Amino acid sequence: MSESNTGNGKSDIITLKGVGKSFWRGKERLDVLKDLDLTMKEGSFEALMGPSGSGKSTLLNLIAGLDVPTSGSINVAGSELGNMSEGDRAGFRAANIGFVFQTYNLMPVLTAVENVELPLLLVKNMSAGERRQRAEKALKLVGLEGRMGHYPRQLSGGQEQRVTIARAIVTDPKIIVADEPTGDLDRESANDILNLLGRLNTELGKTIVMVTHDPAAAERARVTHRLDKGALAL
Amino acid sequence: MTLTGIAARNIGRNKLRTTITVIVVAVSTLFFIMLRTVVWSWTSASEFAKKDRIATRHKVSFVMQLPKRYAEEIAQMPGVTAVSYANWFGGKDPRDENDFFATIATDPASLLKVYPEIKTPEAQKEAWLSDRRGALIGDALAKKKGWKVGDKITLAGSIYPGNWDFNVSGIYTTTTTNVDRSTVWFHWDYLNESLPERRKDMVGWIVSNISDPGASGRISKEVDAKFEERDLQTITMSEAALNQSFLGMFSAILKAIDLVSVVMIAIMGLIVGNTIAMGVRERTNEYGVLRAIGFLPKHVAQFVLGEALVIGIVGGLLGLALGYPFVNFGVGRFLEENMGQMFPQFRVQPQIAALAFGLALLLAVVSAILPARRAAKLQVVESLRRVG
Numbered sequence: 107m108s109e110s111n112t113g114n115g116k117s118d119i120i121t122l123k124g125v126g127k128s129f130w131r132g133k134e135r136l137d138v139l140k141d142l143d144l145t146m147k148e149g150s151f152e153a154l155m156g157p158s159g160s161g162k163s164t165l166l167n168l169i170a171g172l173d174v175p176t177s178g179s180i181n182v183a184g185s186e187l188g189n190m191s192e193g194d195r196a197g198f199r200a201a202n203i204g205f206v207f208q209t210y211n212l213m214p215v216l217t218a219v220e221n222v223e224l225p226l227l228l229v230k231n232m233s234a235g236e237r238r239q240r241a242e243k244a245l246k247l248v249g250l251e252g253r254m255g256h257y258p259r260q261l262s263g264g265q266e267q268r269v270t271i272a273r274a275i276v277t278d279p280k281i282i283v284a285d286e287p288t289g290d291l292d293r294e295s296a297n298d299i300l301n302l303l304g305r306l307n308t309e310l311g312k313t314i315v316m317v318t319h320d321p322a323a324a325e326r327a328r329v330t331h332r333l334d335k336g337a338l339a340l
Numbered sequence: 341m342t343l344t345g346i347a348a349r350n351i352g353r354n355k356l357r358t359t360i361t362v363i364v365v366a367v368s369t370l371f372f373i374m375l376r377t378v379v380w381s382w383t384s385a386s387e388f389a390k391k392d393r394i395a396t397r398h399k400v401s402f403v404m405q406l407p408k409r410y411a412e413e414i415a416q417m418p419g420v421t422a423v424s425y426a427n428w429f430g431g432k433d434p435r436d437e438n439d440f441f442a443t444i445a446t447d448p449a450s451l452l453k454v455y456p457e458i459k460t461p462e463a464q465k466e467a468w469l470s471d472r473r474g475a476l477i478g479d480a481l482a483k484k485k486g487w488k489v490g491d492k493i494t495l496a497g498s499i500y501p502g503n504w505d506f507n508v509s510g511i512y513t514t515t516t517t518n519v520d521r522s523t524v525w526f527h528w529d530y531l532n533e534s535l536p537e538r539r540k541d542m543v544g545w546i547v548s549n550i551s552d553p554g555a556s557g558r559i560s561k562e563v564d565a566k567f568e569e570r571d572l573q574t575i576t577m578s579e580a581a582l583n584q585s586f587l588g589m590f591s592a593i594l595k596a597i598d599l600v601s602v603v604m605i606a607i608m609g610l611i612v613g614n615t616i617a618m619g620v621r622e623r624t625n626e627y628g629v630l631r632a633i634g635f636l637p638k639h640v641a642q643f644v645l646g647e648a649l650v651i652g653i654v655g656g657l658l659g660l661a662l663g664y665p666f667v668n669f670g671v672g673r674f675l676e677e678n679m680g681q682m683f684p685q686f687r688v689q690p691q692i693a694a695l696a697f698g699l700a701l702l703l704a705v706v707s708a709i710l711p712a713r714r715a716a717k718l719q720v721v722e723s724l725r726r727v728g
Contacts, residue, residue, distance in 0.1 A: 167721050170632070172632060172720045172721050172724075173720075173721050192637075193636060196631065196634050196635065196636050197634065199632065199633065199634045200633065200634025201634075205629070205632050205633060207629070207724070209625075211625060211626065211628075211629040211724075213346070213626055213629075214353065215346065215349040215350055215352070215353060216341075216346065216349070220341055223341060224341075224630075224633070225633045225634060227341070227342075227343065228633075228634050228635065234341070237341075273633070
């Protein structure tokens with residue numbers, strides 16, 4: 107079920123038409139997503155909710171270009187993902203998508219600022235100094251200017267998730283996909299993270315697609331899509 | 341910050357495992373260097389032989405003897421400038437019969453002419469020449485045994501039974517490494533006069549200096565031809581050829597050492613490969629994140645290979661750092677002093693060190709190819725599901 111407004115007259119940044127995704131478990135075919143149509147406007151903040159196994163993470167993976175649909179078409183930020191090679195999708199993700207994971211997934215051997223700098227290694231012709239400058243700026247944006255030299259083990263869960271968000275925005279992507287970003291956090295830290303995502307949406311105009319089980323988290327989104335058995339629930 | 345730099349930091353995550361792997365690489369490199377140096381030193385021993393020296397022995401075997409008069413006859417031949425002779429005595433220190441060193445009966449005056457590389461102070465030389473019970477002892481052996489000039493020593497004969505008393509007349513050093521510094525030389529006359537009549541006046545081998553090193557083949561043939569019609573025939577060859585013929589008896593051992601050195605390095609590769617594979621399994625989730633944020637399979641492979649490369653570099657350098665002093669000042673010094681004829685120069689050769697280091701790097705990287713391919717082929721979504 108879709109709620110609230112969908113983007114104040116802006117153009118569609120994500121368009122799914124007749125998307126299906128199937129997996130094979132031995133000889134058994136599992137249809138995780140079925141003939142799904144969905145659009146998201148540029149600058150929107152949308153949540154995907156649904157019970158376990160409903161296909162919300164699979165949908166998020168397709169939108170992020172991590173996977174390709176079995177049928178149908180997906181157009182994200184002007185790119186037709188279904189036709190892209192693995193290498194092209196990697197380039198698409200580097201340029202357009204910022205990732206926020208439930209378990210943070212920071213590299214433990216790198217400091218906060220180095221973790222944020224990591225995606226910039228893929229940017230050609232960027233000097234080490236510029237990379238560091240941009241990483242520091244991203245960390246300031248998430249309020250971690252005092253923790254730049256800290257390793258992940260020296261940070262709290264909420265701080266680690268902020269570093270992940272800084273890493274997600276350092277390349278200035280159009281879209282941020284967040285898979286259960288508050289799933290491992292206490293309520294206070296979760297609120298901080300949701301506030302931060304909200305600011306990225308309202309102040310920086312980032313399109314945010316968030317998978318969540320948490321109704322409180324979903325309330326922060328301007329649009330909530332509910333999935334059930336691989337289809338959008340009406 | 342570079343991908344290889346991050347890979348280098350990654351290997352520090354499991355310090356114990358990395359340390360053990362680096363030690364394995366270092367020890368393998370060290371033993372590779374040592375074994376290859378054994379082969380090199382052994383096979384190059386003939387190059388250190390004096391070119392103007394030929395040796396004559398019984399045609400059938402080293403252990404059969406020749407009449408001493410053969411030496412006198414060889415000395416009269418054209419092109420021969422000096423001749424000496426010797427018998428293998430087989431003496432042992434009664435205090436430690438398992439401690440091997442060469443004990444050789446010889447004619448002192450001619451020995452020092454034929455082997456000018458044996459050096460001893462003039463007074464000690466005179467003392468040795470004038471004392472029939474005198475012994476000239478290599479400095480390495482004297483140091484090991486604590487023997488000094490003027491000491492009286494007793495050796496137990498194995499080929500010539502009984503206890504034999506000697507006066508330590510002198511301590512010798514050598515100017516080249518092809519003569520070992522752990523031999524007891526003593527008067528052949530002292531041995532000969534103690535033997536029963538039927539064993540008298542026989543020598544084990546004859547060594548001759550020749551005026552023209554290029555004529556060693558011709559003179560050797562002439563020597564053997566001279567004794568061809570006698571009861572006891574000879575075989576004569578250059579010192580280099582003698583060393584090579586001796587080496588031929590050990591060719592199987594050399595091949596085995598070669599093989600062992602290669603097997604050791606291969607085992608090292610398997611251990612490194614296993615360490616890298618364990619790291620890849622543990623970091624699957626991180627590789628998934630890297631792929632998600634835009635890194636390509638080749639970047640992930642670079643991470644994995646970078647880890648192996650760093651292990652190879654650190655282990656290889658440590659192996660070299662340990663290998664040089666261990667071989668040059670430990671094993672090498674011992675072998676040169678005690679087995680100088682077989683190992684005249686036992687030192688790490690730059691080409692062996694370079695080969696060992698190169699192999700350490702190459703095998704570390706090769707062993708990581710399989711884990712690297714696996715890591716590169718991981719499906720992003722599948723990798724992200726795994727918790728490290």
